Amino acid sequence: MATSLLPRNLSDNGAVIERHWQELSSRRRLYSWLGFGILFLALSGSLWFANDSNAGKFFDRLPHFFDFVGDLAPRDGLEIFRAMFDLPSPYDDGSFKYNYPDGRLYLTDGFYIPEYVHKMLETVNIAIFSTIIGTALGFVLCFFAARNLMPNPWIRGTVRRIMEILRAFPEVVIAGFFLAILSLGPIPAIAAVSIHTVGALGKLFYEVVENADMKPDEGLRAAGGNWIERVWFGMVPQVLPNFTSYFLLRLEINVRASTIIGAVGGGGIGELLRLSIGQGHQAKTLAIVILLFATIFAVDQFSAWLRRRLVGEQAFQLAQ
Amino acid sequence: MTTTTRLSPMEMDAIAARHPELLKSSTSKRVRTATIAGGIVAYLIFSWWFFSIGQVLGNANWGIAGTYLADWVSYEVRPEIHIASDRTMSLNYQRNSPLGPNPDPDWVELDKETVTRRVEIPALTTQAARPRASSSFSFMAPGSALGGTTTAEAQNRVETRTEEVLTRVVVTYDRSTRIEIADSLVKATHGGETLVMAVDGADRVMPQGTLPTWATQKRPGEKMVLAFGATGWAEVEGDEVSVRNRFFGWANFLFDTNSPFFGKSYGEVASLIISGKRIDPARSNLSLAWNNILYNAEWQHLDVWTKLLQTVVMAFVGTLFASLIAFPLCFLAARNITPSFMTNQLVKRFFDFLRSVDMFIWALFFTRAFGPGPLAGISAIFFTDTGTLGKLYSEALENIDDKQREGVKSVGAAPLAVQRFGVLPQVLPVFASQALYFWESNTRSATIIGAVGAGGIGLKLWEAMRTNSDWENVAYMVLLILLVVFIFDSISNACRSRLMGRRAH
Numbered sequence: 001m002a003t004s005l006l007p008r009n010l011s012d013n014g015a016v017i018e019r020h021w022q023e024l025s026s027r028r029r030l031y032s033w034l035g036f037g038i039l040f041l042a043l044s045g046s047l048w049f050a051n052d053s054n055a056g057k058f059f060d061r062l063p064h065f066f067d068f069v070g071d072l073a074p075r076d077g078l079e080i081f082r083a084m085f086d087l088p089s090p091y092d093d094g095s096f097k098y099n100y101p102d103g104r105l106y107l108t109d110g111f112y113i114p115e116y117v118h119k120m121l122e123t124v125n126i127a128i129f130s131t132i133i134g135t136a137l138g139f140v141l142c143f144f145a146a147r148n149l150m151p152n153p154w155i156r157g158t159v160r161r162i163m164e165i166l167r168a169f170p171e172v173v174i175a176g177f178f179l180a181i182l183s184l185g186p187i188p189a190i191a192a193v194s195i196h197t198v199g200a201l202g203k204l205f206y207e208v209v210e211n212a213d214m215k216p217d218e219g220l221r222a223a224g225g226n227w228i229e230r231v232w233f234g235m236v237p238q239v240l241p242n243f244t245s246y247f248l249l250r251l252e253i254n255v256r257a258s259t260i261i262g263a264v265g266g267g268g269i270g271e272l273l274r275l276s277i278g279q280g281h282q283a284k285t286l287a288i289v290i291l292l293f294a295t296i297f298a299v300d301q302f303s304a305w306l307r308r309r310l311v312g313e314q315a316f317q318l319a320q
Numbered sequence: 321m322t323t324t325t326r327l328s329p330m331e332m333d334a335i336a337a338r339h340p341e342l343l344k345s346s347t348s349k350r351v352r353t354a355t356i357a358g359g360i361v362a363y364l365i366f367s368w369w370f371f372s373i374g375q376v377l378g379n380a381n382w383g384i385a386g387t388y389l390a391d392w393v394s395y396e397v398r399p400e401i402h403i404a405s406d407r408t409m410s411l412n413y414q415r416n417s418p419l420g421p422n423p424d425p426d427w428v429e430l431d432k433e434t435v436t437r438r439v440e441i442p443a444l445t446t447q448a449a450r451p452r453a454s455s456s457f458s459f460m461a462p463g464s465a466l467g468g469t470t471t472a473e474a475q476n477r478v479e480t481r482t483e484e485v486l487t488r489v490v491v492t493y494d495r496s497t498r499i500e501i502a503d504s505l506v507k508a509t510h511g512g513e514t515l516v517m518a519v520d521g522a523d524r525v526m527p528q529g530t531l532p533t534w535a536t537q538k539r540p541g542e543k544m545v546l547a548f549g550a551t552g553w554a555e556v557e558g559d560e561v562s563v564r565n566r567f568f569g570w571a572n573f574l575f576d577t578n579s580p581f582f583g584k585s586y587g588e589v590a591s592l593i594i595s596g597k598r599i600d601p602a603r604s605n606l607s608l609a610w611n612n613i614l615y616n617a618e619w620q621h622l623d624v625w626t627k628l629l630q631t632v633v634m635a636f637v638g639t640l641f642a643s644l645i646a647f648p649l650c651f652l653a654a655r656n657i658t659p660s661f662m663t664n665q666l667v668k669r670f671f672d673f674l675r676s677v678d679m680f681i682w683a684l685f686f687t688r689a690f691g692p693g694p695l696a697g698i699s700a701i702f703f704t705d706t707g708t709l710g711k712l713y714s715e716a717l718e719n720i721d722d723k724q725r726e727g728v729k730s731v732g733a734a735p736l737a738v739q740r741f742g743v744l745p746q747v748l749p750v751f752a753s754q755a756l757y758f759w760e761s762n763t764r765s766a767t768i769i770g771a772v773g774a775g776g777i778g779l780k781l782w783e784a785m786r787t788n789s790d791w792e793n794v795a796y797m798v799l800l801i802l803l804v805v806f807i808f809d810s811i812s813n814a815c816r817s818r819l820m821g822r823r824a825h
Contacts (some may be wrong), residue, residue: 039640042636043636043637043640046633046636046637047637049629049630049633049694050630050633050634050637050693050694050695050698050775051695053626053630053693053694053775054690054691054692054693054694054695054696054775055690055691055692055693056689056690056691056693056695058690058695061689061690061691061695064689064690065689066689067688067689068685068686068688068689071688122370125367125370125371126371128363128367129363129364129367129371132360132363132364164806165802168764168801168802168805168806168809169798169802170764170767170768170778170781170798170801171768172767172768172771172778172781172782172785173781173785173794173798176781176782176785176786176794177388177785179785180384180388180785180788181380181381181382181384181385181388182376182377182379182380183376183379183380185371185376186371187371187373187376187377190371256678256679256680259678259680260679260680260768260769260772261768263680263684263771263772264768264771264772264782270680273681273684274684274772277684277685277688289677289681292677292678292681293673293676293677296676296678297672297676300676
């Protein structure tokens, strides 16, 4: 570079500009370091607090970090297979640990569904059922929350606030409340997951509606269509692929959610997993984990494939 | 341009007839729509049967649902009036009454009288003395022996006592609702109707006249339930009237009944704190008041706040560590950065594994490793989100614009400098925005994994719900959670829209 051609001494204007630039960059550096410092303080404070209020201390328990891997080693490889398909175990000593055939659900005299498959189906069913219910309600609500279809700010604001509350309300509480009224079973889980789904999908839906093309709507309005006709013929056909894509995305999330809710008292596979881990049943735990892993993976892959077909790559942008 | 084309209806029909495919959807499309709709309906019917929803909803105790919901924002005070057979009465409050140890509310009016009367000593005393006598006497016929001795002893054990009794009790719920008890007559008034019931001091309740809609009695003579709507209810039995008077609000939210500040107005408390004499000589009134609030036995403010902070910390630390680990790994997973197919696939499948095992399973495992507490929650969030963020980050990397990178590479920069100046400036805002989004969404998930023992407010919420009597505490915690979630929602939204521009959603 031709550095030697540059003037050695700057003019007054040049010096001012250079000084400003130096000030700006040093201030910027200061803010960055300040930001990092605050983050670091927050992190170390959080870690200290978490360690302090935990039952076991981090460094005491660190050697046991991968204990669960040892806890999971079954007596032989085939045990997992037996646990998953309810086959009798050679180690059966009358305890709960190896009583695999007890959970069989007989459909006919000779044909049975293994317990874990049955419970897994129940969990998946909870997810599908509540996603459908939630989608239906979110579908109805979202048109009232979209700015382009609902000019009245009061109705729009109310519907949006309702959705926000439904979305942020802890699912555990809804499940616990219904558990207190209804008997034990999957319905508290269904209620909890569907209520959350209404809020979460309602928001995504009305954002889709607000980004929709308004030309069909204008056409319908010009031809004298009423509000319902405008929504049904002008809006629904263009937002339906996106809605379906969000429905599938929510289904993935809900399969996980219904497993967790199941563990805190809603039936399904989650409860069995919690019990089995708590009681240290290696083969049973592994069988359930493998089943869950396979199911979640399969649902994810299926939904990803279908979403890609429906709306293309756009379906994979950040949204939850 | 301005020529108007007017079609006669006949011509429109003719066009429609010539191009049916434009106005009618194809058969396959209609069949598909009908199949999907039919499938969904069939599935809903199947699920209705599979979960036996109709049956469960039918058996549900909906009456108690109203009470539980009302408990969220109100509390009951439960005076119980015991009626003796000689028409005198006595009054007790529930244990741990929200009104404190010796309540004297102004909505309960009492007429007292001091009487001297002959009292039978309760059968308890005579029976306590009995077993010794009978065991030495006979094993063969204890029943007959019991009958004989009890009467003999009871006759001997009548004492004369002087005590204060109640002759008339008036409970006022609100302006139109009150219950008056005097002379073995219970007079309940609600909404302009009055029901008079005669009680016999033992086990019979006889209503006089027809029952109003708010009173129910299953069989003649049995207990009467009076429902006064939101203001409370009452149960009338032959020897007892149980009053349930409901008040709006959270009882004893600041000071519990054991606190010296209990029952004082805000003004009184303030003046005590500012200029009052020291209640506890060892410390100032302010620190005593603050301590009493923190350790309120009913609301457990300190514990709730600590648990809430744990939840927040779990989400913060878990997400931060996850993004720190996912950051270097995602460069290995992106096929345009690391050209090795094997490495890409290996790292991507590792991300899939972490994600699919799921936060909840990780939480169960780490609760065993670390014991219950936030460390388990942090690890669970860390493991799951390393997978999720890694996947999202590597997708963001694969979508970058190659021009910048080529520009930096073309001037001969080292590989690390290419990443630093050619790649990072493009993806860093996306990375930060996604980390913020997950921080916020994890604050919500941390609540729920807490319920399986991974620390935070989840377990406390779950325990409060399991007792079925602390719904007001549940409401308090839910309110705090909603508050925290909304605050973080807006912080994270503000940060993200600054990072990404308006389009961040």
